[in-house]
Amino acid sequence: MKPTLILDPLFRRMETTFSAVDQARIHAAARVVWGRNEPMPDEALEAVRDEVEIITCGYWKYGDVSRFPKLRAILEIGGAFPAPEDLDYGACFTRGIRVLSCAPAFTAAVAEMGLGLALACTRQIAWTDRAFRHGMPNWSHTEFATELGTPFTLYGKRVGMIGFGGLARALKPLLAPFGCEFQAYDPWLTEAFLKGQGVTPVDLSTLLATSRVIFVLATPSASNQALLDRGKLSLIRPDAALILLSRAHVVDFDALTELLLAGRFVAGIDVFPEEPLAQDHPIRKAEHAVLSSHRAGANAEAIFNIGHVTADDVEALCSRRAPFAMQAAQPEYIRLRADRQGAG
Amino acid sequence: MKPTLILDPLFRRMETTFSAVDQARIHAAARVVWGRNEPMPDEALEAVRDEVEIITCGYWKYGDVSRFPKLRAILEIGGAFPAPEDLDYGACFTRGIRVLSCAPAFTAAVAEMGLGLALACTRQIAWTDRAFRHGMPNWSHTEFATELGTPFTLYGKRVGMIGFGGLARALKPLLAPFGCEFQAYDPWLTEAFLKGQGVTPVDLSTLLATSRVIFVLATPSASNQALLDRGKLSLIRPDAALILLSRAHVVDFDALTELLLAGRFVAGIDVFPEEPLAQDHPIRKAEHAVLSSHRAGANAEAIFNIGHVTADDVEALCSRRAPFAMQAAQPEYIRLRADRQGAG
Amino acid sequence: MKPTLILDPLFRRMETTFSAVDQARIHAAARVVWGRNEPMPDEALEAVRDEVEIITCGYWKYGDVSRFPKLRAILEIGGAFPAPEDLDYGACFTRGIRVLSCAPAFTAAVAEMGLGLALACTRQIAWTDRAFRHGMPNWSHTEFATELGTPFTLYGKRVGMIGFGGLARALKPLLAPFGCEFQAYDPWLTEAFLKGQGVTPVDLSTLLATSRVIFVLATPSASNQALLDRGKLSLIRPDAALILLSRAHVVDFDALTELLLAGRFVAGIDVFPEEPLAQDHPIRKAEHAVLSSHRAGANAEAIFNIGHVTADDVEALCSRRAPFAMQAAQPEYIRLRADRQGAG
């Protein structure tokens, strides 16, 4: 008999998340309960509470896991692990309930955008396009280029990555053909691990002061709020580009805005402290920035990719094999996150 | 005794083309004559005419090669092989005089810009940046995206290359991490060669009709003027991006402008039929284009790279080894070019 | 205060397993108890039973994990996960005790030997060397070659992998430069996973009948004893090479011996049903085999690598970060192994 699986996508939608093929794969592997865009009613949940083995959900809204005696996996398809306040990870780990996140579904798209923003900055693509429309094109041999600094290529440059999780590991191969030298700062990883990944572990100040392109890729936590404060941002070289991909949370955004308006370095920014951003936010005037409205991950391809990784791991779980496509909650990180949020 | 080498960089300049290291390498290998930014006077040339073995020049302006009895290599550092009207290639080939172009010095920078423009188009980076400054940012979940088509990633997409010379071969590894499928149209190369390079040879119409990203990389010749005429451009899919890198010569630019203004597809354009472009040229209004003012190759890094490849091949030639860094004129291509220009 | 760690290497030896650097790393991270080659006496164990957090051991010989209230990781350095009869995995999973195996330390060396044996077979290196010493060298243009079949290269050939775990994943990149086409049979993995790894999932008979080189890489279990029985072995093409790397357990060794003596195909064999093998075992006469006395993994470099991965994960565990270098026991596989052994 096929395992019972709840599919309660809200706030996602079935038709933009699961292709027909992926829906068919899930139905072939499991007895699917619900599978609609509307909120799952309590009585529908109650009817399968005793037998459900897998819950696939936009976010965790089902209370204590002890309500589900046969539960063995939670597959979140919203994009981030449930907060420890909402889900009792301790109980999950004790019972061997896998907690899996669809975050890897976005990784490739975000990494690509990281490269695209970097090139838009270093090669002055966005500025030139803008200038062109103002009748001031930036022809190669004019002096205009110097107002925005000197364009440069990525070939052979030193790249710094703040955070070396899945996103950094997806970005690194995109930069590899340029022969970049990689350094990383990630307090959640050991030096041995980083070296094994082909990157030089460095402290944050060294990274900021010596990289030509800096990618901010760190997952937000209580301990890294405004990690890049005014002092740290001031270490960035005038000939460097900063690419802010993960969360605005990690930088002092007011300081960043001032430094960009002053032309201290160039930056590509995909995330903002408030979204949509206030119409009069001064960063909208920053010539030295490429502004992107949180578009790195959330495109149609990436959303369908959520359905794909979900189908992969549903197939694995239903045939009693280890899931491999989604990200499994690791006790160490959940603990770190919880500890630090308490401390933050 | 070291071979005599004329170094007459005009229109390039010594200090922006040759780093101190590369100048030292050339002086170590050869007896350098001239080496200044000013035009070389006739009497200076005449003084070494009988003994000069290598001429390094911004362009060929020295008449018949029979004037130089010991000449064995011409190294052009302007960026393109001398025209057959200016240089007697037949005499060079008969005498074994190598004709070498510095064009490879630009290849890496142009290839990178090709990728940068492609991402600026496919991920809507330039449009979003522009919209942001007009107070209309393109947040992921708004409907604004649809006015400019749907953004897409390069992962797994089919890429078409029109022209598969050095530039295409430098661009292909930059796209390789995205797992693209490559097809190419190049009438100067055999099918066997293209297959050996890991690309599928296709005819031009198939390429235009089936590629998601189309790179125009062909060297201009009499035979490919407006190769992409209105009919051919109309084959391009509405969900495709056209990246024009090599020369505007290859497309019917008026037709391209109209199609872009009509929103038929998106494009990144680095080359124009006249540069600077007229202030009132309608393409300046094309929302669906990323406009770049001939900035793909001509940056400071690439210009210094000219000096680098020149020093490499001067060392080789002076020690009687085969040059390897610059591009050697091949009889077949010079002949093709001449034939076709006659026919054009 | 540093975590308490038991280091009880027996049957390994400290000086051949842990380099000075790796010993220093472990001592810097943890308070090390014991750390000698002799068996750890009961009283030494008892003295730290209440506080020990990590046990590093040649094999598990400490009874019930409930004896160690603070235990959070078991690092086995023998080469294989403890048997479910010896270690209560259920208790470990419930308590969040990581069970880690050093098996990955051998993987690279075994993969290399797989390639070496394959080339020794396909290019007839071992036979030629032997023939040379008997005065019958196999010069290129003689007919001698045909008695042992036709040598062939790996370029572009179809390779089949029976088992696609860590070993296969280490072998695949070594074969990648040859442009091989990969297919795999592994009932513990899903089709989606295999496709994601760039291999075509196939059933066992198809694999045997269509591969030019077949690598036996499967971990032994009750369910795969003599998986390659006489019928299956008879499917192998006469122009194929079989490389037996993981365990003799997986094949009917008598049938294999007969087929090799009959010259049905060629084989490289590193593992035998009994080791040392009987002096009169008929396979010693098999001209079509390359015989290797279980030498794939156990060389000095690989043994020191055990110490290296152990030090990596001790550092991680002691700083409350997730281990990454050793292999973590997955509930699904332990369960599969236990189920099948019961059934076998």
Added chain:
Amino acid sequence: MKPTLILDPLFRRMETTFSAVDQARIHAAARVVWGRNEPMPDEALEAVRDEVEIITCGYWKYGDVSRFPKLRAILEIGGAFPAPEDLDYGACFTRGIRVLSCAPAFTAAVAEMGLGLALACTRQIAWTDRAFRHGMPNWSHTEFATELGTPFTLYGKRVGMIGFGGLARALKPLLAPFGCEFQAYDPWLTEAFLKGQGVTPVDLSTLLATSRVIFVLATPSASNQALLDRGKLSLIRPDAALILLSRAHVVDFDALTELLLAGRFVAGIDVFPEEPLAQDHPIRKAEHAVLSSHRAGANAEAIFNIGHVTADDVEALCSRRAPFAMQAAQPEYIRLRADRQGAG
């Protein structure tokens, strides 16, 4: 009208050199004259002497190129460029006659054998196989290993290449997955070229004294006879492996034999000063050697590959495009070879 092409394969044979597909390609591109295994009679040659444009031959046996007024390419399919005594390269270069060698057809097979012999040495595959048959298998944990030195893996080792031509460039990617560090000695190439290829240029003594695996890949010339004399061979580390692939000419073979019999290092040898080697040559007793009877290149696949590269370049030449698959004679190397042979 199709160009006239002479196809005179002797000493090769049509049916083992040209697949049906490649024969068809050649016939589609050119008007083929002869095309048989027997020597081409003079009258057949004379009949097309005035019109022949391409001569494809096992070796050059047609005298002065001035006999062939329309000749524009010579494609040798024997395996080595004609000697300067036999072919007037000066006349060819002056007339723009391409001289092309099929040597690249063998490169992949020889490179693979280089890796195979290296692994047979470093992992003691051939010795172990031999010992097994003598009832002395080299089980991992016995002491037997030490008599033949300690086996080692290629991972991370320093590799030295003597000669860095096409063969070295085909071998390097096969070693790349092992993360080797590459150094090369090649007096025909510049330091800049070698660095551009990702190898460190070193002098010969440094290479010999610091490499763990040494590949002898140099094309024989008058200037490199016994380049590896007794003194040079004595620099090799006791824990190194020497792989002799290109020609015995390059080493003092008597000195090498003595050093191997004394167990000074280990070696894989594919080429010998006389082939077949005398039955009583002492190297047949060298336990520390893997002996291979000139089998690196000459297998059926490689011979058919000659036909393949020939068809590729016939297609190119007949459609007036540049050949790309075979190796073109470079004036510098022909000159070097001639100079040095004169001096030798």
